[in-house]
Amino acid sequence: MKNFDNTEFKRGWRILILAIVGVATSSSSLLLYSFSSMVIPLEEAMGWPRADLQASITALSLGTIIAAQLAGWLNLRYGLRLVTLISLVTLALSMFALSRASGSIWMLYLGFFLVPLAGLGTLQVTWSHLVNLWFEENRGFALAIILSGSGLAAIMLPLITTWAIARWDWRAGFIALGALPVLLALPLTLRWLLPVAKGHAAHSMQSGAERSHPGMLLRDALRSWRFWICNLSMTLVVSCVVGMVTNIIPLLRDKGIAAEQASQIFSTFGISLILGRLVVGYLIDRLWAPGVAAVALLMPALACLVFLYADASIWLFVLATLLVGLGAGAEFDIAAFLIARYFGMRDYGRLFGVHLGLITAGAAAAPLLFGALYGASGSYTGLLAFCCICFTVGPLLLLGLGGYPVFEREAEAAPV
16 A cells, blocks of 8 residues: 655645535536425425426436536636636526526426536536646545535535525525535635646646646547446446435435434435545555445445335434445545546546546436336335445446556646
């Protein structure tokens, strides 16, 4: 196991803070982690069936697929700074517009589809690209730190939206969410997202645009069986994480838990998500990443069994939520790390954009399936059984990736 060297962290701590806030206030985090707390208020206020509301996450996923591809290309063409600054402003405006949804539920679907397009520069592909440019020896741990921003989102967003809805109504929930990117992420982006030096080894004084980075081109990766194992494995896991995240609070409510207490239980998801990210991120820099991932990503399968068979036990529900968070904590930093390690940084923006798009496409179908299962049975039994299977098969697939390839340094990275 390698010793810990904090040189990169001394140089790049501002980037880490910026990226943590960026991930927490990204278009996907804002809607995904607040959705569970808004399902019942929307159902009661607008008369939209709970099963139909699940399709909102499908619309969000479809928008994210397109946005991820555009983000990779625009970041390469115009640089991370310009794309991110514009996206933070348009993301806030799109959230404010979402608060005006009324009448047909299709207006809500349209809003959820457009939000990630408006905030395309705030997606994880941007923040992971930035951190991958600044960190190499501690890349996995650095990615884990910044992607813990989604854990902060999972802790805070349900509480913020529940408070805003209780004080005003469901529209206030969307307005509160829209204020976060401009109040938190925009000032830090203006100050710290600059084309600064990466400083590593002999290239310590070169900017991201000037450094050469090894790895595969997109067309070569698309022919690699490893790329498709990563895609299939993470699709199974991510789709079920989405299903759990968007249904834990309604599931708890159906088991007799009050709304405020259910939100508090769900907040423990964010705590364990952060813990899972940090522990897994630290280990994958030092151990074989697919093996670490397989263990971490199996944890939610146990949580599904608890939710299936536990009956009105607060502590068991907390334990199950913690297990889901541990697995969810490993998913995106594992994905970002595996793409960088197995395919290099030469075409990382487009590669991770394609990977993110493919797994999001699978995740987009999941809410439709989950909604249909709930509508047919009136319970979450089918959803939990399906997720238990996927949380078992997906992690085991990663064990077939084999050792890390070695690339020659031969191409230029995208401009910061």
